[in-house]
Amino acid sequence: MEHKLNLLELLDYINPSMLNYQEWLNVGMALKHEGYTASDWEDWSKRDGTRYKPGECFRKWTSFEGNGITGATITQFAKDYGWKPKQYSESRELDWNDEINDQDDYIVIDKNWIEGKEISEPSNWNPVKELTTYLETLFEAAENVGYVTSTWQTDEGKYLPTKGNWDRTAGELIQLLNQSNGDIGSVLGDYNPEAGAWIRFNPLDGKGVKNDNVSEFKYALVESDTMDLEKQNAIMRELELPIATLVFSGKKSIHAIVKVDAANYDEYRKRVDYLYDVCKKNGLNIDSQNRNPSRLSRMPGVERDGKKQFIIDTNIGKPNWEEWNEWIEGINDDLPDPESLTDYWDNMPELAPPLIKGLLRQGHKMLMAGPSKAGKSFALIELSIAIAEGDKWLSWDCTKGKVLYVNLELDRASALHRFKDVYTELGLQPNNINNIDIWNLRGKSVPMDKLAPKLIRRAMKNNYIAVIIDPIYKVLTGDENSADQMAHFTNQFDKIATELGSSVIYCHHHSKGTQGGKKSTDRASGSGVFARDPDALIDLIELDLTEELLKQQEGNAANALYVKAVQEANYDYFDENVGLDDQQSVSQMNNHAKLVLSKEALDKVEKEINQEVKSVRIRSAWRVEGTLREYPKFSPVNMWFQYPVHKVDNAGILKDIQPDSEQPAWKKNFPKKKSSNERKKEQNESLEVAYESCTIEGNVTLESLSEFMGVTPKTVRNRIRNHGGYWVTNGEVGRKPD
Structure with missing residues (x-):
């Protein structure tokens, strides 16, 4: 519509x-x-x-x-809530919130100049081969296929398909077709040669033929019935559409089954809208009613009113959606022309000056990732202060300048208090607090693609050398596990950096809960784009503190307070009687304190010691690792987080402490995605474990498996079908005999 x-x-x-x-x-x-x-x-x-x-x-x-x-x-x-209609006049200047609809976007070809590409019927007509090729190209063996061979006729004499069949797998159909001696009707049912036959290009769940019954959103249909056939064929090929199969309908159109490989229905809709938009802009007058994923397409291997429905080609154009999308996006751009290295070999342009020396240049991007208890927001506030004052952040010197801190999570009062608390704990004088601007957007944030132009407009005149966005989950647009959607999301940071000439530093959480048997600190949330996008990736990993180390730290804190108190009370006694060995022993220093201090002074020291011991117990230890695009790899930085600040472990106490995994931090937090075979194996193993566990209570049902596995009964049913080793009857589940 x-x-x-x-x-x-x-x-x-x-x-x-x-x-x-x-x-x-x-x-x-x-x-x-x-x-x-x-x-x-x-x-x-x-x-x-x-x-x-x-x-x-x-x-x-x-x-x-x-x-x-x-x-x-x-x-x-x-x-x-702030939306304004797009009603421009020639005399009106565009606002930052305005969207520009460039009609030239995504135009690859000029249909007026393209030559048609002829379509030829197969010389050796083999209906079984046509249909089996189609099934083998589009479906896995265990996937259910929807098809229609029966029709009904309207009052105008037009033949229309019935709902047809949907409960047979591609593997089953291929096997029966190969045994049919060329008689497709013996497998699918006889069709009306005046009407032809139809097939659905996306796999179904075996329960029906609606959009809700589509189990995988793999393909979309591109069809035009108002253009010359040869022209359709040529434009589809020139557009490099990632076509799985190209089928002649037997009449006046070509049916292109295009790979979209969407993760869900929402992404499918967005990709199909994009696909249709590109086709229309390039002169392909497509039928926009074919958007839904359960749509019927013409079945190859049958005849229709004296003409054959056949496969024209398979697997042409770009190999997948991602490559095609990237190619289309790159066609119409304002990118500069390539440059010859010879022109600059002896006169290299200056590199961008550093913002964080040895870590990040001005105008570049940095991501800090870590679990919630790492104090990432405090670390970014510390960084804001270090830039404003031209001071050191952790182990790195910072260039002095103005910084914008975009606060998306804290209420305004809490954010302001945090800045003052961190200044105080760092022991810094607020000499340059005019270099820090805070944009408080809690409860008012909008998606990043809409926030970016608003941010640029407000920041344009302030000469910020850094923009810090904390945290990004508040402004995420799209599915964070989708690479193309997250690439669009992170492109907004490039726009900010380019328009303002400032660095963009953003913060993202590790994912919550266990994944693949690992702790939450083992994986960062979302797509691997987050690992590849920034020029500097800083990752915080918690270190496991042993009881022995904690007791050692408690003892050091107690001894330091005892030594200070005894020195101040009687320096001559301290100089004559307290040796280096005594200064390492809590019991010895306690004895010296009892001899020198009054009861009131001793009580005060012991109260301070109790407070220090508590602070040792509540602080956490962290290791900072990362990957850099512009600088050599840095040695890991170990630090303590003791609310509200981080302090570098210059004494080397933490250098031998290992995190809870031997994997490198960047790999642990941004893991490689599992292949479809790995996911299927994992799902099969999960089903087997769940089944064995549920047998303890007697008969196994879909409901009991659903509850045990934490998924819907529909998902359990799909996994049972894909596994192949179990049966389901009236909600009861059993194991098939070997």
């Missing part, structure tokens, strides 16, 4: 937690009236973490009928 305004984009401006219950309902009613889905309403509602209840949107959706509430309600809400 075409919309004058994309209401989903307007919802980005509306925070559901700011609406009352009736206003929230009105948004749902407006979405339904304008033809959107309950999933759209629910995805937006999830942003209200306090009131959101899974499934509530779908239950209320069915009751929204004839309420008279339209998309204008959403438009008005969006206006109330």
Whole structure:
């Protein structure tokens, strides 16, 4: 359905937690009236973490009928929260919040100059080979295939498909086709040669043929029935579409089954919209009604009104969506031309000056990653102060200059107090606090692609040499496990750095909970893009403190206080009677203190010692490691975090302490993604363990497996089907005989 305004984009401006219950309902009613889905309403509602209840949107959706509430309600809400319609005049200057729709974007070819590419029927017509090639190209053996051979006829005489079949696997169909002696009808059922037959290009769950029954969002259909066939063929190839199969429909169109490899339905919709937009801009007049993932396409290997439906080609264009997307994005750009190294060999341009010497240059990007208890926000406040004062941050000297600290997590009062507390604990005089600006956005933050232009506009005149964004999960746009979406997200940091000429330093959490049997400190949250994007990646890893080391630290703290007290009370006694060995013994120093100090003074010292011992117990130890793009690798920096500041371990106490994993920090926190085979093996093993555990209580059911594994019954059913070693009947699960 075409919309004058994309209401989903307007919802980005509306925070559901700011609406009352009736206003929230009105948004749902407006979405339904304008033809959107309950999933759209629910995805937006999830942003209200306090009131959101899974499934509530779908239950209320069915009751929204004839309420008279339209998309204008959403438009008005969006206006109330800062959205402005795109109504430009020639005399009006663009604002930073404005979006520019460049009609030349993504144009690769000129259809007026492209020559058509002829389509030829196969010389040796082999229906079984046509269909098996199609199945082998698009499906795994265990995936269910939807197909239709039966039709019904409208009053106008047009043949339309029925729902067809959906409960047979590709492997089963291929085996039966190869045994059919060329008779496709004996396997699929006879089809009407006037109408042809259809097949669904995405695998199904074996329960139906709706979008909800699509189990993997692998492919999208690109079809045009208003253009010359040869022209369609040529444009699709010139566009380098990542086509898995190209099928002639037997009439006036070509069906391109394009690889989109989306992680979920939401990403599928976004990728298909992008795909269709590129096709249209390049002169391919495609049928926009083919967007849904459960769509039928023409089945190769059958005849239609005297013409054959056949495969034109397989696996052409770019090998996958990612490479095609990157290629398209790079076609129309304002990038500079390549330069000859000869022109600059004897006159090299100056490198950007350092911001953090030996670590980060001005105008470059740095990511700090670590678990929540590492005190990352305090470390970034320490960095802000070090830049403002031109002081040292941990082990690195900083260039003095102005810094903008974008606070997305703390309330305003807490943020201001933290800066003052850290200044005090560091022992620094606030001589240059005018170099620090704090932008408090808790409860007011917007997605990063909308925040970036607002930030640039406010910062343009302030000559910041650093912008610190803490933390980024508050402004994430898209699925943080999606490489292409996170690449778009991190590109916003490049825009800020380029426009302002300042460094961008951002903070991200390690993922929560266990992953693959490892602790949360073993993996950083989200896509590997976070590991590759920054020029400097700083990672904080906690060190395991032994009881022996803690007791040693307690003793050192106690001895230092005893030594100071005895010296101040009677220096002559200290000089004559307290040797170096005594100064290393708590019991000996306690005896000396009893001889020299009054009871009141001794009580005071012991009270101070108790406080120091407590502080030793509550502080944590950390190792800073990282990878740098512009500088040589640095030696790990060990430090203590004792609220509210970090202090470098210059004494070397922590140098021999090992973290809880022998893996390098960068690899531990940003692991390589598992392959599909590895994930399948892991899922099979998980199912086997769950089944064995549930047999203890008697019969095993889908519900018991679902509860044990922490996934939905639908997911359990899919894993059972993929495993192949179990059966399911009326909700009961059993093991197949070997």
